[in-house]
Amino acid sequence: MKSDIILAGVGGQGILSIATALGEAALADGLLIKQAETHGMSQRGGAVYSHMRISDQPISSDLIPGGSADLILSVEPMESLRYLPYLSETGYLVTNITPFVNIPNYPDIELVLAEIRKLPRFIAIDADAIAKEVGSSRASNMVMLGAASPFIDIEFSKIENGIRTIFERKGEAVVNMNLEALRRGRAFAEENR
């Protein structure tokens, strides 16, 4: 089993919460992990990414080699495209379609979505809308994790448990909302893959 995942977004969007949930799930599954993060200057509203590698075999490099990622999981549409050189020939791109506009020259969103649709395998999901439906726009990252889950070789129940672990101290209601967000994301991906 091997899943090489590029997580992408903008500093402050909290992509590391996705990594944490996935990391918990992988650990519970007895898998090995390496995960390179972005800290420092670029966190100030700049482009941020994380290389997350999960495997049942020892992992050498902290960085995913070019052209070999199984998945690009992006919480922002333009950011999903920035890491295309990492995507493998059989890899999936899973992205939120709500743009995060903090630069004056943000391109026309239709042009961005058109580029995403050119790819052979992609899921483009309005995670913000689904998150609001389940109760809070803050759950949008868990919608995204759900949408990516069919393409990650970890049992879904383990990912659910990962979410229980990280949201445990915020109470049952928050846990359930995030689990619902996860399931809705997964259902969307299953229908649209």
Next chain:
Amino acid sequence: MQKHLFLGVEAIGQGAIDGGMSGVYAYPGTPSTEITEFIQDHPLAEERNIHRKWSANEKTAFETALGMSYAGKRAMSCMKHVGLNVAADAFINAAMTGVNGGLILTVADDPSMHSSQNEQDSRFYGKFAMVPILEPSSQQEAYDMAREGFALSELTKVPVMLRITTRMAHSRAGVVCSEVLDENQLSMPADPRQFILLPAIARRKYKGLLQSQDLFLKLSEESKYNRYEEGEDTSLGIVACGIAYNYLMEHYPNGTCPFPVVKISQYPLPEKLIKKLNQECDELLVLEEGAPMVEESLKGFFANGNPVKGRLDGTLPRDGELNPDLIAKALGKEFFQGYDIPEVVANRPPALCQGCGHQDAYVAMNEALADYTKGRVFSDIGCYTLGALPPYETIYSCVDMGASITMAKGAADAGLIPSVAMIGDSTFAHSGITGLLDAVNEKSSITIVISDNESVSMTGGQDSSAMGKIESICIGVGVDPAHIHTIVPLRKNHEEMVRLFRQEFAYEGVSVIIPRRECIQRASSRKRNQK
């Protein structure tokens, strides 16, 4: 055996605590900051009362760690690569004095300059000081090296450098922890003159340091972190240092590398292993993160041995960090290079946060400076360096910690009057005060803007050692109190700020304007924690 998922920096923090460290001394700097933060939040550090407060700068940090070592206890000093420039005087001379309690300098380099102004390679400093250097290739090694480095320092009687790079610092992997060691007891140096570098003593100490080199070499050759891995294809021998070893092995999973490899994670270079590689192989390839330090020493001036490939002959790029792809290319391996980035993708550079006080200060400064020719604002290292970018484009320099004040003074000396310095509160405390004294002593016509957000913000909101002290420092250094002004940088105070700037730019002497408002990131995290 419990496996922790640690960032490299966390592994080092845990290793240092488990190694019996009594104090960590540091100034924040990406990618080294989280070592100290991890220790600050650690229950055992609390229980043992391990020293873990921030220092004013890297030099004070390292010197204080040396003082703890003098008193027999184990200490670590952490900094980013350019921080070692600040601490270099102390570090180089600490190799001369030697240590009593074990002393580790952890220095985090930033190849590709993710958050830095250069990509200098700290291994040169280790070599310059002639001390052992450890360079982990995994988070587990980072943990082990931090834990065992104190004993290595006590055995070799010199400070030991632990060198990491950004990817090691900020990448997570499973780490198995070992038994927690006791702290050292307070003990005085056996030789009361050990730390007195008077020339007569220093000459003796230096001979001792030179004689120790044989021991350091022997330890490297026997180190568990260095090894020779056999390979059948001797057309190429590979020297892989630190994290570069992982990028190499990415292409040869489960020990399938056909070439002999020398893995290096402890310096001085293990001569025997490298000589063996040289004898067995037709040519050598050197993989190292940072500058071609090993490559240069293997190549030699006349390059008359086996061919040595690496960063110097173009096999690998001369600058920037390594990655698996660059090494694949160096090995002549073919791979699918992914999809191109569509042209529609725009750059998304970091920016000042919405609502940040630096923004208000820059808007007012720009208006007040409109009466003068451009190019008068010298800046410094911090979030406010982003004032170089649109829409502000206020500043014209960013060189090193504290250089805003001194460069403004030099420009004023040359006749550029007024010259303006833009510096943050923490950077002012770190290295701005001595420059201010120079300016006061010569009554230079400069205005110093100390944009005070009451925090070390660029690195994540650590405590600033200048907190609540800036006015009294300026008065103490000799700035006329009539020319020290404090204002809250908010839009409603814009006119008043512009008026103050105009007034002090026109003043022929040293003036200080302090726009003061708490960093909004720090304020919001403080409010979250209060809940």
